[in-house]
Amino acid sequence: MQSTRNFLGNLLARYNWILDFNHSPEFDTLMKTNTVPTNFQSHQLNTSIQGLDPSIRDIQAEIVLLRNTATSLESRMLRLMAIRRDYKGALSPIRRLPVEVLGEILCCTRERLRYQLYYVCGFDVFNISDGPWYLGHVCRAWRVAVETFCPDLWSEMTIEFPDRLDKNDIRPTFPFFGKNMLAILERALERSRKCDLNFSFRYPGYYNDTWATYSDAEETLIKQCFDLLLTHSTRWRSVELFITPFLLARLPRIRGRVNNLQHMYLMCEETAEPGNIDAFEIAPKLKTLHLTDMHPEAIIMFPQRNLITFLDARPLSDTDRTPEQLDLIASCSNLLSFSYHHHSEIPKSFGAQFPITRNTSIRSLSASLAKFISSLDLPALNRMTVRSGLDITGNPDFAEIACPEDALSGLHVLITRSGCSLTVLHLIDVPTMDDQLLSILRLTPQLLALTIELRVFTLTSSSLNSAKLQDIFRHMAENQGEGTDKKYILIPSLKKMAIIIRELNFMTIEFLDDGFVDMVISRGASGRSSVFEGLSVIVSGRECHVPFVYTPARETLEALVEDGLRLQLIVNDGMNWVGDVDEAHHSDSESDFSVGF
Template sequence: MTSLQCHQCGATFASCNKSASEPCDLNPPPGTRHYALLNSNDVPLESDSVFVKVAISKIDAPLASLDGEIARLRAQLQQLEEERASLSCHRDRNCAILSPLRRMPPEVLGQIFSWTLPLLRVTREKGVHITDSPWVLTHVSRRWRAIAFSIPSLWTFFAIRFRPHMNPSLAYPLPMVETQIARAQAQKLKIHFYGCETSNSTPQKQIFQCLTKHVSRWEELSFGLTSALFPLLKNLQGRFLSLLRLGIQWDSPKSQLGVESIDIFEMAPALVNVGVRSEHRSIPIRLPVQQLTRYSLDAPWETHRGILKLASNLVEARIFIDFDLQAWPDHGEIIQLPRLERLFVSHPETLAYLAFPALVALAIHTDASGEGLEHLEASLTRSSCPLRSLYFNGCPDSRTTFQILHKYPLIVDLGFIINDSDQSGAFKTLMTDLIVCGSEVAAPRLSSLFLGCFGINSYVDYEGYLEMVKSRWNSERCALKKAALLSESGPGPEGVTLSGLKRLREEGLELFLLDGPDAVEIMCGWLFYSRWV
């Protein structure tokens, strides 16, 4: 049997005098039986187990010693890290004494506080919690708390949302509402209150009744109505003295049961901006239409026509017809809207009854057939308006689009929102026709081309979009300066296409690539959805 030797001192393992913490070289020399077994898959003999076990036992001692040393060092490292964290904390506290924030004038700090208030889009989804601004500002320091208390405008915005089976810790308790009202002092209040039909109605009514004590100070009301809350709202007739903006929506079809009309806002003396979403059932609402500058409404055409005839001060309108759509009436009186600048119509046929000499932006719901778009040309001709921005919720056929662009050269902003796979063919054709090819240049005056996508957007031809934008950006005969590619959700452009779009941005094209909630908000802006209603 070959004895296993230490290759540092030449002794056998049994007689090696190196300490366990200083292990010998355990690699056997070439040519030995041990070396052969370590470097092959040979089957060991029974006699080989002797020197192998000796080798293992020799390794155990230094290995255990190293494990102990590592454990000791880890404990020491943890102690050092704790000491460092303590020192760092003390250093940060001392540095904070010299922080410019301590010397910042209260009015400047107050302005910064106003920028920390939650975004309206976020609060509409989840409401406001005590961990949000301005509440969180009062827990930083006595000075911050005093400054926050001294600025009533920080406390004027209420965003309260109830949901089914809502976690009680996320609820907006009544004492918080009362405290916030007190801190708002005499300022006008912005109320965003969204009830839930299936949640306990008692806390909803308690909070809303608390707010109604100050209804004369309401400047803004965005209300998600339920069957339990509607009677409380009806009792407020004649008390909306400061209300400028009104938004109404219904939590569910059950919320509308028994409601035949809403007639409590007709005498609101300051109301100029109204939006009503009646997605479950159209409910008539009486409004001070002569003073309105903006309205958005889901209603039959006859309801819209009655409003438009009297609303000569309108600057923006969303004419959405989602109920009782019948045969369009015979053409008769054209409704004059002398101040209207922005308009959305869910049915192009609406345009046959309107004239809008001041219109600068128009959004139309359409499809690949382009049905009803003949009324667009007629209304633009009749109105002689300075239209500059044209948005399609959908994708019309290429021929109709170019006829409009050719006839109305003031249009420089063109946008499309694709929301259906049936529109993919029309969109692909349109992108192809917009490509600069040889001496042919379609719509050379377009300086902005926008594309948005709702829902699953895998059917969008992103490669064709890139080719079109690239050709117009590189052409001296085109005015393209800005482009946008927005999507509600993935996958969006990838790989070579995405790289190509980013290169155009590096070359100077003002290109926006967005997805998610920010993209949705911009697309809604193209269709003149209000941010708050």
């Protein structure tokens, strides 16, 4: 170290003369004037420049040498630090932890996974580079801890088989079928010990003849995996089954063996056979039941006493099931959320009136059949979604179904009778936006969030009745009072609004004009003190046209972002893309808006 200091000191001393260097008086005088140097002065200056160049080159060379030396020394230091870290790692206190304590710590690392199209999800059980499989690769101590003392880590899993495989000349195979999948699943279930099981089993089958299918051996393996899960049904807690009819037929085996089941999400193809499904008939703790697709005449038996959330998204049958739904609502005193959707057009025979059914616990309702909605009395209702078909598969062959023409009429009757205070209203593929919607908005002064969502290819031309919606937006801009006392006459408490239109081709959305922007500006112009907090406009389709996007009104709207308005504007016409203008909040906008809408 001393020799290094001496070397550096000598190096600097070699150039100390620079510190004492001064210009000559003649040069100082020359610099104070604009006089052109004489020939003699020019010769002196050139001589001085040539005399300084060697020293500059020498110093530059010394600097390069010192920089290279410092870089080399730094790399050697980092290498030594890594070696020291390895040595200290061997002395780490965590190595002295009892394996039971290590297991508790690892259990706290469990990530709560959430995916949009999944009701229940966990680690991918067939991916040994995921979840607890991965933790077991760290070292022997971790492997022992994960295998023996972390059953919770193994209790939430996803068992998924690809839902499609494009055909080609040579039949492809799924890579993971090369593994011993049954043994992998069995090992994971063993390590979960006696913990409650939360899992998603997804084998949706095939909906198109152009897709490849599984071989008989592969389908046998899928059945074996499903049967293995059935043997553990006494531990089922939250389960999502996205299955085919041949697997649905195996469910009766668990009847009377699901006493711990609380949440069941069941989806099966419509080609399933009719008949009774009694697998969940004896499930005393059942709180959530979602039924999607299956045969329209299938009868699913389940206990109603503790039911909190129910969704029926099966096709409508020739036999009207509305009385069954009304009986269910009447008998479930703890029910908070009820959804009645369908994947089929409404039969013409649907016209009978039903007795009024009252339920004082339901907070959320999603339905579209006017005869069903108008037969309800729900005084506690605060969230309403008007929609028909429910597509949770993401499969392009599933087409959304427009709501009946009288859907809003049924909702108007429900609100009038119940006297409920809606805070969230979501309209999806409602075919006619007429005076009924304006009347409904007048009945819901407490409304906080309003969403109008259309998939134009499912609707008639009357669905885009721009004049009616323009009239509604004009009413939404009307107010009385001034300053802080200003109150809006229609839905004065509105905080969030969304307009979502998909698959709009070669059309202009006339109601999204400058008048619409004026309404938003009027409600959001109060800045941070404004009640109105957020607007989302999402439009997609070939050569679609949103008028206000191409006028100065858009810039005025964007300026409200600086005053606190959360704005999400996405317009994709196939040629041009208008992105989210609220870039500062882009990462949060989707999740935040999804909560409100």
